[in-house]
Amino acid sequence: MNANYLVDLSDTERQQLEALNRGGISSVRRIKRANILLMSNRGHTAAEIEAAGHGSTSTVYRTRQRLVEEGLEAALSEARRPGGKRLLDEKQEAVLVATACSPPPKGCAHWTLRLLAGRFVELADLDSISPATIGRRLHEKDIKPWQKKTDGTAPPTCSCSSTATADGGM
DSSP states (O other), X not given: OOOOOOOOXXXXXXXXXXXXXXXXXXXXXXXXXXXXXXXHHTTOOHHXXXXXXXXXXXXXXXXXXXXXXXXHHHHHSOOOOOOOOOSOXXXXXXXXXXXXXXXXXXXXXXXXXXXXXXXXXXXXXXXXXXXXXXXHHHHHTTOOTTSXXXXXXXXXXXXXXXXXXXXXXX
């Protein structure tokens, strides 16, 4: 943080930030960034802005930097966060669906996320996988192996319609 970015807002930019600050529907982060820029424009230091509760000194620095380098809208907005790489590929997800739609292990009434995670680690040759990941993948496909669908006449069936086999074959 050696560079010192000077904030010099035009009248229209200042009015836009003050209008954002006065009301309307905006995210808290966007309003805080607007306050940072307004205070910076008035000559306040990063420490004074931090003491006012508008963000840490590093947030003040990054907001000023984005204003100078990329413009007002970039300074107010957040950059997209890429997220992590998906743990399972399509083939592994098909194995997961097939496993979830297969009969549960002996002694169990239905599959739990923990049981599915343990069985899936064996089938997919993974070191580990969390039950939460299993739950997210099944939720994406609207599969609930712990619920049995029944219309009152037919015996209960799994709530999925997969044709894959539980041993990994497609």
